[in-house]
Amino acid sequence: MQNALSRSNVQALQTTATFDSVTDEFIIDTPNNGAIKWWIGNSTLHGKFATVFARLILPLQGKGGEPADMGIHAFIVPIRDLETHAVLPGIEINDCGHKIGLNGVDNGALRFRSVRIPRDNLLSRFGDVARDGKYTSSLPTINKRFAATLGELVGGRVSLAYSSVGILKVAVTIAVRYALLRQQFGPPKQPEISVLDYQSHQHKLMPMLASAYAFHFARRYLVDKYSEMKKTNDEDISADVHVLSSGLKSYITSYTAKSISICQESCGGHGYAAVNRFGGLRNDHDIFQTFEGDNTVLLQQVAGDLLKQYQQKFKGGTLSVTWNYLRDSMSTYLSQPNPVTARWEGEDHLRDPKFQLDAFRKHMKTLGGFGAWNRCLNHLLTLAESHVEAVILARFIEAVKSRPDAKTREVLKLVCDLYALDRIWKDIGTYRNVDYVAPNKAKAIHKLVDYLSYQVRLVARELVDAFDLPDEVIRAPIGMQSEAYAQYTQCVGF
Known part of the structure; x- marks a missing residue:
């Protein structure tokens, strides 16, 4: 289940994925209400995993021992137990409610509270983190990595x-x-x-x-x-x-x-x-x-x-x-x-x-x-x-x-x-x-x-x-190739 980005300025999104070198995990956090992931397809009732875009934070690797922000990366985050289907600890999911259309699509909003995932759950094609916390990438800048990551969308x-x-x-x-x-x-x-x-x-x-x-x-x-x-x-x-x-x-x-x-x-x-x-x-x-x-x-x-x-x-x-x-x-x-x-x-x-x-x-x-x-x-x-x-x-x-x-x-x-x-x-x-x-x-x-x-x-x-659209696709009685009125009158009960 892919995360639907809820803001236009994706490069400045606030969700963080902080690397913990002690446990070899990333910690996924939603810092405030503005960072909640909205309109996630199939999340409210059915989804087991989410692809989450977050800022990759490496502690103590920035200038002066400050955390280093490596920009936007994608992570696989389990959101439900595969056996019981229960929502996992630290995950909050709410239904986005009735919509104008497409109500067959199950849209939800997700918040993450210190959710831990294995280091291997980083989708590392454009940037990777080693066991010792060292970051490597074939792309030289945050902007190039960001463009490559979003290019997949x-x-x-x-x-x-x-x-x-x-x-x-x-x-x-x-x-x-x-x-x-x-x-x-x-x-x-x-x-x-x-x-x-x-x-x-x-x-x-x-x-x-x-x-x-x-x-x-x-x-x-x-x-x-x-x-x-x-x-x-x-x-x-x-x-x-x-x-x-x-x-x-x-x-x-x-x-x-x-x-x-x-x-x-x-x-x-x-x-x-x-x-x-x-x-x-x-x-x-x-x-x-x-x-x-x-x-x-x-x-x-x-x-x-x-x-x-x-x-x-x-x-x-x-x-x-x-x-x-x-x-x-x-x-x-x-x-x-x-x-x-x-x-x-x-x-x-x-x-x-x-x-x-x-x-x-x-x-x-x-x-x-x-x-x-x-x-x-x-x-x-x-x-x-x-x-x-x-x-x-x-x-x-x-x-x-x-x-x-x-x-x-x-x-x-x-x-x-x-x-x-x-x-x-x-x-x-x-x-x-x-x-x-x-x-x-x-x-x-x-x-x-x-x-x-x-x-x-x-x-x-x-x-x-010449569009060659079958009747099963058209479905509207007045749009059928033949006997349109007959089909329409049947629909309304004559």
Whole structure:
């Protein structure tokens, strides 16, 4: 059972693990209420062991015989007797109580009062303590050891980003299938039409469907990079995956959280029925924005890395792995806008991947030159979001190009264009302020987004079916592929 860190400033957490050379043990202590470990999964009723992050303290080994603080390390701490299941002495466990969602997860809060564990219970990959109390590590500084230790937690962010895309697919599938099924009004003396034929409904759902596809390819890239990191233990790849997972986890989970509510609203009264799952999806997914790091804090980490990358670029240094595939058009987005291209408004130009990526990167450049961190923090968060969007678009464009089938490429290109231009339109104020997009071009982008939404609507059924989500996963009666109304009426007792 892994400890869920309850504070953003993990490097300053207060739980201590003090080495006792007489007994060859570590003593785990929670010094105050602020250091209690909250939201520990499976702890209140079932967990037998916890992986506890604590400050490693070596008595008499600091300057002047003072205790030496070696920084954050991980320890295996037994919390229950394996035979009787009783909570062990010195361990206090309390239930965190009823939650908004995920109440099937047993979350507890842990306090440690002088809990002794064997020296071998130190997870010593990045730092070890010998029997005589001597400390050794292959990493030279506390900061490097801390980064390596927390790097092992990246998998949690990868899994949350991955799972959030799956939840978005479910919500979009239910909403799109119902919108195709539900008929309302239409031309006088004509049959009613599907609500998805209304431009306003297309404007709600089609960019969301495009985003689900964009996130699908981004998460696949993230998983590939994470697998490469685990295989190679390469320091540069590890640092890159840390930033990439932070950005994608934050961006995707925030987007999905908003999208679930939009999907519910788009289904009218039936969207409010618990059996159609939007309430459960929303409540269970909501914590994804906090799990494994608060989304705002994670975006701050991305922004900090971007500032370092800008500094390296302007000093002639090398770029990290993430930036390698974005640097091809570096000269374009660092240059002044071309007064001619700023006014180009033809469809071929607006659907050109080079224009779309350059626009995303120009957005990043516009937001990148700031001074004091805190005074500009809101701008830096927007910078981080723009970077994540550029990463997602780059992966989507690459996926489109790599499809061997021409028809598949055509459809995916349509979806990719909608994703890119919808994002540009949503930030059109920024592009206008820096004269990157002239007024007529902005109007052309808006018009093209509406047109592309209509084009995607024509293949919306096929696009959600391509997610290949079985009925056991969808479960919402209004989201089934066939006989949706019949199944729904049965659920409510007809």
